Amino acid sequence: MAEKNFLSWVGFKGEDESKPAPTQNALDRIRELENQLNDLRSRRDITGLSREEFEILATETAMTMIKSAQQREAKANSAAQRIVNETTRSTKEKLEAAESKAKSILSSAESRGRKYISAAEDDAADLILTAESEADELLNQSAREAAQLTAAAKRDAQKLISDAAKNIVDYRSWLSSAISEAERLHRAQNSSLNAAEQAIAESRQKLKHAFDRLSQLQADINANLDADSKPVGKVFVPGAGKKAEQAAARKQKAANNKNKATKKKTK
Structure with a gap:
C-alpha cells in the first residue's frame, strides 16, 4: 500500500x-x-x-x-x-x-x-x-x-x-x-x-557622531544668539552651547536644592 x-x-x-x-x-x-x-x-x-x-x-x-x-x-x-x-x-x-x-x-x-x-x-x-x-x-x-x-x-x-x-x-x-x-x-x-552588518554598524556609528556634532553646533548657535535671534557678540564662540548647558544644569540643581530646603522648613 x-x-x-x-x-x-x-x-x-x-x-x-x-x-x-x-x-x-x-x-x-x-x-x-x-x-x-x-x-x-x-x-x-x-x-x-x-x-x-x-x-x-x-x-x-x-x-x-x-x-x-x-x-x-x-x-x-x-x-x-x-x-x-x-x-x-x-x-x-x-x-x-x-x-x-x-x-x-x-x-x-x-x-x-x-x-x-x-x-x-x-x-x-x-x-x-x-x-x-x-x-x-x-x-x-x-x-x-x-x-x-x-x-x-x-x-x-x-x-x-x-x-x-x-x-x-x-x-x-x-x-x-x-x-x-x-x-x-x-x-x-x-x-x-x-559584511553588510559590519557596514551598517559603521554607518550607524558615523550617523550618531554626525548627529552629536549637529546637536552641539545647534546648541552653540543658540548660545551665541539672544532672545531676538541676534548675535550676542561679534565673534562666534564655539563650545558656548556646552557651557550654557552646564550653567543651566548648575542653576537647575541649585533651584532643586533650594526647593528641598524650603520644603524642609515648611514641615
Whole structure:
C-alpha cells in the first residue's frame, strides 16, 4: 500500500495486470517508460527534496522499472507456453481428424472392393505424412517464436536494470554536486551578510557622531544668539552651547536644592 501511495505521489500510474502481455514492440514499451520518467522529472521539482527523499525517489523508480521488466518477462514466458500448448492441441486435433478421415476412406474402399484398398492405404499414408509434416512445422515455428519472445524479454529486462542502475549513480553524483554548490552559496551568503552588518554598524556609528556634532553646533548657535535671534557678540564662540548647558544644569540643581530646603522648613 505504501509503495502504491508513493508511486501515486510521484505521478506514476503503474500497469494494469489484467491486460495480456505484449508479444511485440518491446522497444516501444521501453521508450514509453523513458517518456514517463522524463514526465516525472518535468512535473516534480526534485531540487527541493532532501538527500533521503531523493534517494528514496530514485530507488523506488528503479525498483518499479525492474519489477515491470520482470513482469513483462514472466508474461512473455506465459504467452510462449500458451502458444506451444495451443499448437500441440491443434496438431493433435489435425492428426486425429486425418486418422479419422483415413479410416473412413479405408472403410469406404473395403466396402467397394479389395482393389481400392492399396490406393486407399497410399492415400491414408500420404495424408498422415502431410499432417505430421504440418504438425512438425507448426511446432518448430511455435518454438522459434517462443524463444524469440523469451530472448527479447530478457534483453529488455537487462537493459532496464542497467539503465536504472546508471540513473541511480547519475542522480547521486548530481545530488553531491548540488549539495556542494549549496554549501558554497551558503558560505558566500553568510560572508556577505556579515559584511553588510559590519557596514551598517559603521554607518550607524558615523550617523550618531554626525548627529552629536549637529546637536552641539545647534546648541552653540543658540548660545551665541539672544532672545531676538541676534548675535550676542561679534565673534562666534564655539563650545558656548556646552557651557550654557552646564550653567543651566548648575542653576537647575541649585533651584532643586533650594526647593528641598524650603520644603524642609515648611514641615
